[in-house]
């Protein structure tokens with residue numbers, strides 16, 4: 386109705402600390418290998434940056450997030466759980482979680498559902514959307530740490546072919562031209578949630594950021610409400 390706003394909230398990098406767990410578990414599993422401090426991360430896909438150090442680091446890194454328990458064990462990002470509960474209790478506010486499973490989906494998909502139930506409760510499981518293409522989901526806002534959602538995505542069709550052939554699913558990224566979501570002009574405004582890999586990016590106006598959950602997310606929601 387009038388004044389109502391529908392918000393999509395991403396999981397990895399926004400609600401769940403993917404990058405922190407990835408670095409910690411990678412260093413535990415490969416103690417002798419080089420690693421990238423979070424302050425030195427650049428680009429959405431950690432694997433691409435590791436591969437630039439040395440090609441064999443790509444599959445080593447992806448073995449960490451493809452392991453059972455990785456997605457379930459992710460720690461909530463500071464303030465995220467409280468913000469989600471508060472947001473969903475606001476009048477005229479529809480909150481959904483919108484997340485893309487990795488192409489090696491066996492553990493990831495189930496564990497994302499379990500994570501939501503564990504940290505947010507069963508009500509939020511009813512609001513969980515899993516899709517590889519967020520551009521076809523209709524909403525006013527998408528809060529996401531990925532810097533290239535509307536435009537060129539590093540993930541896509543080519544990766545799917547790779548997984549069918551049994552290669553590590555995310556491994557093909559960067560070897561092919563990027564692909565876009567099918568909806569060229571999505572209904573939502575993308576709010577970039579600040580994460581280690583995107584903090585240095587200069588946004589094109591009028592693109593907006595949410596620096597953290599301590600930042601004023603209520604004002605961003607209010608900016609989408611009709612008077």
Ligand code: T3P
Pocket residue numbers: 395396397398403429430431432483484485486487488540555
């Ligand atoms: P989300 O849509 O919740 O941000 O790519 C599929 C998911 O895994 C997606 O979840 C993002 C996350 N992911 C990363 O954050 N970094 C990576 O390097 C990879 C491969 C995946």
